[in-house]
Amino acid sequence: MDIKSLYDANINNITIAKNAFDALAKAFGQHVDAWQHEVADRLSASNWTGPTAGTAHGRIAELGGELQAAKQELSFVSRALANAAEQFALAQSHLINALDDAKKAKLNVAPDGRITWDNEPSSPNFAGSGAERTAIAISNRITAALTEAAHADQEISTRLSHLATNASNGTGLNAATVAQDLAAENARENIPAAGTDPNNVKQWWNGLTEDQRQKFIDAHPDRIGNLDGIPATDRDRANRITLQQAKQDLQVQLDHLGPEPPAKIAGMSGAVSNPAHDDWERRKILLEEQIKGVNAIDKRLTTKVDQNNPPTYLLGFDTKGLGHAIVAVNNPDTADNVSTYVPGTGARLGEIGGDIDRSDRMVASANAANKKAGDPRTTSSITWVGYDAPQSIVPQATKDTYARNASESLHSFESGLRTTHQGAPSNNTILAHSYGTTTVGYALRDKGLPVDNVVLIASPGVGVEHARDLGVDPSHVFAAKGDIDKIDMAFPMTADKLASNGGNNLGSWYGLIQNPDHHLIHGRDPMVPDFGARTIPTSPDTDHSDYWNDNTYSLTAMGEIITGKWNR
Template sequence: MDITSLYNANINNITTAKNAFDALAKAFGQHVEAWKHEVADRLSASHWTGPTSNVAQGRVADLGGELQAARQELSFVSKALANAAEQFALAQSHLISALDDAKNAKLNVAPDGRITWDNEPSSPNFAGAGAETTAVAVSGRITAALNEAAHADQEISTRLNHLASNASNGTGLNAATVAQDQAAETARENIPVAGTDPNSVKQWWNGLTEAQQQKFIEAHPDRIGNLDGIPAVARDRANRITLQQAKQDLQSQLDHLGPEPPAKIAGASGAVSNPAHDEWERRKALLQEQLNGANAIDKRLTTKADERNPPSYLLGFDTRGNGHAIVAVNNPDTADNVSTYVPGTGARLGGIEGDIIRSDRMVASATEANKKAGDPRTTSSITWVGYDAPQSIVPDATKDTYARNASNSLHSFETGLRATHEGTPSNNTILAHSYGTTTVGYALRDKGLPVDNVVLVASPGAGVEHARDLGVDPSHVFVAKGDIDKIDMAPALSADKLVSNGVNNLGSWYGVVQDPNHHLIHGRDPMIPDFGARVIPTDPGTGHSDYWNPHSKSLQVMGEIIAGRK
């Protein structure tokens, strides 16, 4: 495919062919119906019997099936031509847009794609100091448009050649062949359901043309944006649509919430709290919080990308319950190192801004670690608020149900990262904080996660007795707890572990060797030496939320781990 051919392509010719096949299929269908009524039905209603009748009626029945199969095959040709028109039109529009922008920038594009420009400042055709940068960008767009058209040409040619072969060799009259062709058409048009294996999702997505992919993004952004196995760029495009729709919807709900009900109403023994007012306040607070979270995400997504603010991608978004969001700093499909950060108690859409800041800092820390080592590898850090986290320490965070319920979603997401990554497999880290470590521990223990490193920060227990029980090389399991972080005061609830912990605490107070079986509420304390993890150093005065403080030792080491330098 070349620039001239695509630019001058008359897409209307394909549409004309499609319309002709529509007319042919309609006429053929009318003939099939007439034949069925005039021949098959009349023969079936006749009183003709005997061996010859049996043979004739059997052949008529077979012929009816063949005619129906041919009718369906004709419809597949029409569908293929319709897809071809859409795909070539989209590729052509991309090419024309790139060429128009080149012209506006005073760049000259040759038929072979070479771009030249006038470098003389005094010339009326001077392209400006940024001409080279613009030329590189335009050249990339032209190449993408040509590749898009070539891909469409190959895909449509394959479909039409297959259908032509079916027609010429007679297999298109076979019901089994038609069923296979119908299944292929259905697969192109149906989005895999949530929970489908991400590798299968990726295979389905790769089988679509760019026009088909764009159609799904525009028609079903909520489903495409939250489907593991869809590449990050496509998920981001879909979720940005959903984000804007959600912002409008949340604001509309706030605007139509109605007047505030009275706080008190008359009761049998005097004024009492008004349940309607309590519900109104709860609803308003939730809507406003979710809108704040959506605005924070939008602000990060639209921040101009530079060295201090890498590009970000929205890999998941919805407002169900307390809301969920998955935000990546840098593209995880192309990064050499990929980290997924799972926050703990209180994680929700409304509070995601602080978690995204932590991802930004981890990317900066990992980049600095590689820079010091002269390593050009890149890093992506993902904030994963893709589960319903506990919203209170007591009673929510004392339960392991939140962690259990998140295992499938986390496993699917991490599997999807592997499925969509381009080139050499990335060095993947799962990093969690507080109750998030319980969530990660349960997923590692029960489902297994395709990760290379595990980092548990301020953990109340990860559901296992030893680092090796997480399914990852213990030398790649890291733990951290600050000197004034009281997370290790989260007591185990079983009687035997309470006694053991009491002995341990007494021993610690009097300088006795620490009991290696010390348990917290969700498992053995990962900081105990017998747990078998590597300890991340922290600064003096590190509390429960201080691990990501700028220039802190813990942030530095987390960056080194994510960068693959530990």
């Protein structure tokens, strides 16, 4: 597929052909109905009997089935042409938009896709100092559009060739063949909805051919990539397509944002803030942040795999709201130990780079624990920014709404990990930080999570009073809090809990209470003995974001827990 072919393509001709096949199928159907009524039904109602009559009745019934099969096969041609028209039109629009943007940017696109521009500042056609960056982005968009069209071309050719073969050799008159073709057509169009039980998704995916799976990935990468129950390698293939599309789309939106409006406008009593400027600035910051997150993911995905840089898999991605992403270090479908890390307040697409780094560190810590024990088993650590996390401590992180809203999606994801895992069940850990522990606690309490271990780092409360209420063996629930972490200042907002805290503190100060209780804003502090969790040691001077620092007790402990090596 080249630029001229796609640009000049008359998509309307495909629609005309589709309409012609619709008319043909309708006319053929009418003839089939007339034949059934005038021939088959009349013969069936006759009193003709005997050996010859039996043979005739049998052949007439067989012929009726063949005619119905042929009618169905004609409808498949129509569906194939309709899909082709849609896919070609979308690819063509992407190409035209890219070429229009190139023209606006004073870039010249050659028929072979090469882009040139005028570098002379005094020239009226000067493309500006950022021409190279713009040219690279537009070149990527053109390539993506041509690839999109090539996939559509291959798909329509394969489908029509198959149907033509059926027609020429007579297999299209066979009911079994038509049933297979119908199943393939329905499977091509009926992707399970988001939230479908991962077991059902896996069954659907396993029922497809490899060619059908690839077509779904090419045509609907956003839906396939975010569907729990589809293997990690396939989700990764789909999400990498979506990531590159988003990278281009975000840059286009930023480039088309327009000049900055004035910050102030005249009001009745003087200059006032300009709402247009506030909206422009908000959109600019969001786009720049999301581009930053996309680049961080892209950089990690394309890092050369070696001993210090395990392979990564993109298991989820979108730019809705502040954006979401799920990134796995090592393949969770084949790893012996699988850990899901849920970050807290401030988690979003734009900040995911630091969270991925924490997953890398946890894998390294797990590998060190295994090496020390002479254990060859492998570990995958997943960064799960699959929910809308609070973005401020006050007031957002004081609310449990964000945790409640995440329970369903976290449960689905963890269930999907169990569904797609290969071989013996893995040892699964859910590990969370700050408000992320509240999110995990609510999901464990309200939905249940199929995990073996729970690790709560710097928690403001997890919605329960006791570790046993999380639905996991309390001996596999762990908690950590640094000596200078101020998370225990996240006081509860009810009078009874505040009074309880005050009484316990006073009792402790005067030596009257040995194990003072303490409640935080989202429940009992997991660090107090009455909660029932096993406490993780932390290094001196550990603050709220220091738990993953190199050579810290907490990072070492995480690796030991994830691999089942904790024995303290």
